[in-house]
Amino acid sequence: xxxxxxxxxxxxxxxxxxxxxxxxxxxxxxxxxxxxxxxxxxxxxxxxxxxxxxxxxxxxxxxxxxxxxxxxxxxxxxxxxxxxxxxxxxxxxxxxxxxxxxxxxxxxxxxxxxxxxxxxxxxxxxxxxxxxxxxxxxxxxxxxxxxxxxxxxxxxxxxxxxxxxxxxxxxxxxxxxxxxxxxxxxxxxxxxxxxxxxxxxxxxxxxxxxxxxxxxxxxxxxxxxxxxxxxxxxxxxxxxxxxxxxxxxxxxxxxxxxxxxxxxxxxxx
Amino acid sequence: xxxxxxxxxxxxxxxxxxxxxxxxxxxxxxxxxxxxxxxxxxxxxxxxxxxxxxxxxxxxxxxxxxxxxxxxxxxxxxxxxxxxxxxxxxxxxxxxxxxxxxxxxxxxxxxxxxxxxxxxxxxxxxxxxxxxxxxxxxxxxxxxxxxxxxxxxxxxxxxxxxxxxxxxxxxxxxxxxxxxxxxxxxxxxxxxxxxxxxxxxxxxxxxxxxxxxxxxxxxxxxxxxxxxxxxxxxxxxxxxxxxxxxxxxxxxxxxxxxxxxxxxxxxxxxxxxxxxxxxxxxxxxxxxxxxxxxxxxxxxxxxxxxxxxxxxxxxxxx
Numbered sequence: 001x002x003x004x005x006x007x008x009x010x011x012x013x014x015x016x017x018x019x020x021x022x023x024x025x026x027x028x029x030x031x032x033x034x035x036x037x038x039x040x041x042x043x044x045x046x047x048x049x050x051x052x053x054x055x056x057x058x059x060x061x062x063x064x065x066x067x068x069x070x071x072x073x074x075x076x077x078x079x080x081x082x083x084x085x086x087x088x089x090x091x092x093x094x095x096x097x098x099x100x101x102x103x104x105x106x107x108x109x110x111x112x113x114x115x116x117x118x119x120x121x122x123x124x125x126x127x128x129x130x131x132x133x134x135x136x137x138x139x140x141x142x143x144x145x146x147x148x149x150x151x152x153x154x155x156x157x158x159x160x161x162x163x164x165x166x167x168x169x170x171x172x173x174x175x176x177x178x179x180x181x182x183x184x185x186x187x188x189x190x191x192x193x194x195x196x197x198x199x200x201x202x203x204x205x206x207x208x209x210x211x212x213x214x215x216x217x218x219x220x221x222x223x224x225x226x227x228x229x230x231x232x233x234x235x236x237x238x239x240x241x242x243x244x245x246x247x248x249x250x251x252x253x254x255x256x257x258x259x260x261x262x263x264x265x266x267x268x269x
Numbered sequence: 270x271x272x273x274x275x276x277x278x279x280x281x282x283x284x285x286x287x288x289x290x291x292x293x294x295x296x297x298x299x300x301x302x303x304x305x306x307x308x309x310x311x312x313x314x315x316x317x318x319x320x321x322x323x324x325x326x327x328x329x330x331x332x333x334x335x336x337x338x339x340x341x342x343x344x345x346x347x348x349x350x351x352x353x354x355x356x357x358x359x360x361x362x363x364x365x366x367x368x369x370x371x372x373x374x375x376x377x378x379x380x381x382x383x384x385x386x387x388x389x390x391x392x393x394x395x396x397x398x399x400x401x402x403x404x405x406x407x408x409x410x411x412x413x414x415x416x417x418x419x420x421x422x423x424x425x426x427x428x429x430x431x432x433x434x435x436x437x438x439x440x441x442x443x444x445x446x447x448x449x450x451x452x453x454x455x456x457x458x459x460x461x462x463x464x465x466x467x468x469x470x471x472x473x474x475x476x477x478x479x480x481x482x483x484x485x486x487x488x489x490x491x492x493x494x495x496x497x498x499x500x501x502x503x504x505x506x507x508x509x510x511x512x513x514x515x516x517x518x519x520x521x522x523x524x525x526x527x528x529x530x531x532x533x534x535x536x537x538x539x540x541x542x543x544x545x546x547x548x549x550x551x552x553x554x555x556x557x558x559x560x561x562x563x564x565x566x567x568x569x570x571x572x573x574x575x576x577x578x579x580x581x582x583x584x585x586x587x
Contacts, residue, residue: 055526058272058281090580093382097573100582158581165581195274195281226276233276237521245517248329248525249510252532256336259536263341 042068042208044076044218051193052227059195064116065188066206066218073124073209074179074187075135076116078222080202082108087165089148089158102149106162109144112171112197116189118179126212133207133214136174137163170194199224277524278322286316287527291330291534298334298479298535299341299542300549301498301558306331307392307480307565309531318527319583325516326524326531328509333532334539335506341543342499349450349496353503355457356464356482360508363468371473387473388569395484396562402488403556410552451492451500463489464504471508479505480562487555494551 043066051060064076084107091101117124121136130139141159148158166172171194179189201223208216226234237244272281290312294305306327313323342348374383442456463485471478479501486497517523546554 053274055274056272057274086584087581088584090577090582097382097385098575098577099382099385099573103584104581161580165579168579196279198279230274230276233525237277237517237523237525241518241521242514244525245514245523248517248523248528249332249513251525252329252332252513252528253336253510255529255532256333256338256536256539257340259333259540260337260340263337263540 042066042072042074042206042216042218044204044206044220046204046220046222049220049222051222051224053199053225053230054227055229057195057230060193062191062193062222063188064191064204064206065186067185068187068206068208068216069210070181070183070185071210072185074118074181075121075125075207075209075214076179076189076191077135077205077207078112078114078116078191078202079110079205080112080197080200082110085109085111085162087162089161091150104146104148104153104158106144106146106159109140109162111200112194112202113140113166114172114191115174115176116178116191117174117176118181118187120176121174124209124212125214129209129213135207135214169196171196193224197224199226273526273530275318275322275524275527277521278318278326278527280317280319282316282318282527282530284530287313287530288534290316291334291531291536292538293534294531295334295535295538295540296542296545297538297558297561298331298502299338299539299544300546301479301483301542301554301561305334305479305535307388308561311565311568313527318524321520321522322524322527325513325520325522326527328512328516329523329525329528330531330535331509332506332513333528334535335502335509337536338502338539338543339499339506341540342502345495345499345543345547346450347495347499348503349448349492349500350503351446352448352451352460352486352490352492353500355460356467356486356500356504357507359461359464359466360468360471360478360482360504361511362461363465363470364472364508364511365468366465367469367472370469384473385569385573387470389566389573391470391481392562392566392569395480396559396566398488398559399484399555400559400563403552403559406552407550407556410550448492451490451496453491455490460490468508478508480558483558494554498546498554 045065047063047065048060051062066074068074084105086103086105088100089102089104090098093099093101115121115135121130125133125135127138130136131142134140134143137159141155144159146153146155146158146162163172179187181187201221203219204222205217205219207214233244236247271284273284274281290309294309294312297308298305306324309327309330310320310323313327314320318326339348371384439456439459442458444457445454446457447454464482467478467481467485470481482501482504483497486492486501487494492500513523549557
């Protein structure tokens, strides 16, 4: 009888434990979900978050979506880690001829810097916030240091030249009004990822703006990788350059001689 | 449109662009015996290929174009292998010297100025000289009323003169050799020396040197035009084999995919050029080449005098 009593107690405890466990497990996501809303009132999703460079690659279409407060302004910033950019600069040699006359270093600058916004940057952000959050070309200019092998430089002039150079290459760009809001807090932007952007890791940051200031941020990494034949040839060129060189020569010779043989019918002797 | 990604240039191109450029330059290669480096490298840069990749990959595709051109001209009996080999010995030596000279000048910062000026002066001189010389020859031919007999007599007297050594300084040099295919006699030191001179200039300018070698063979070595083209292509082929290997090995700048696209066009272009060339008179060929060389010179001069739209450029190349 006492055994039966103990058995009842054990079953009740077990059911209670199972219920508690089940209850606690059910409670966790609710807590987690609420903490996400509190800590990060803006979300960011990049599709695809991996871009593979294959033989027929010509850039990619990315879709960036997220949620925030319906009244927020949104800025999406895609950038690579800041580094030193070393370029050649043109000037007049002998006072007459335009040619490359020296080296110019820009640092720190990202190799890729693309902005997508819901509105005009000047209107949706304050000047201080732009500098603090590194939004817009003026913010980059404020922190960049430009040095030249030919002495002091006119920072305004050469920074403008730098932006012109990068925009021509499509790796820098400010696309105002391209982030579309659905009126319920959702937003989306379509990005034409430039094929000129080299393989590497990029940061996609979504900035939620209220009263001209960034009050919340969410980010996701974007990976650009080579694949298939592109990786194979690139590896061969850098790891076995002698073999790569010989293959390049042999194929060129064979192609040349092959076409020569094809044309034999119409040839001379 | 079908695009291909270039693994070393790290850029994407429409397939038709490099194939079309290859066809155009290959056509010139077959017609005139020039590798086309002085045209192709700037054209590739114009379509967005980085300068270092453009120059090195161009050398790779010239291997194909010059191989097919050499084969076509060899079949026509237009390759003077003896002369070509001696020019090649000089060209390799001069190329190595030129590379060292550029290294020194790059360190002192004077390389770009020297390269641009060498381009303008050499292209300008060669183009102008060839243009007026060919124009005079064409006028004389017209004035002669197409006297075939006289031309034949001239040719046979030229052949007789070719067996004798040159007069003056070149004739006094040792190791006089008769070059049967070209019908000229020169000291072996002459083609070696001239090859070295062209090799130095070619290394400075970053091109195969065909557009310099062709006038050297015509005016200084007095070789007949049809043999000049074949022999020039033979010499260019080996020079570009050397350049391709060195660029691939030391600088990793040969983009194999781009080279294949270029050579798809250039090999066919070279064959077509050779066939067209057979139908044209030597002086007509020379005047056409002179016009192209002068047009490139004018383009370079304008580029030098007018402010470019972009004042920054990636490092590397000319």
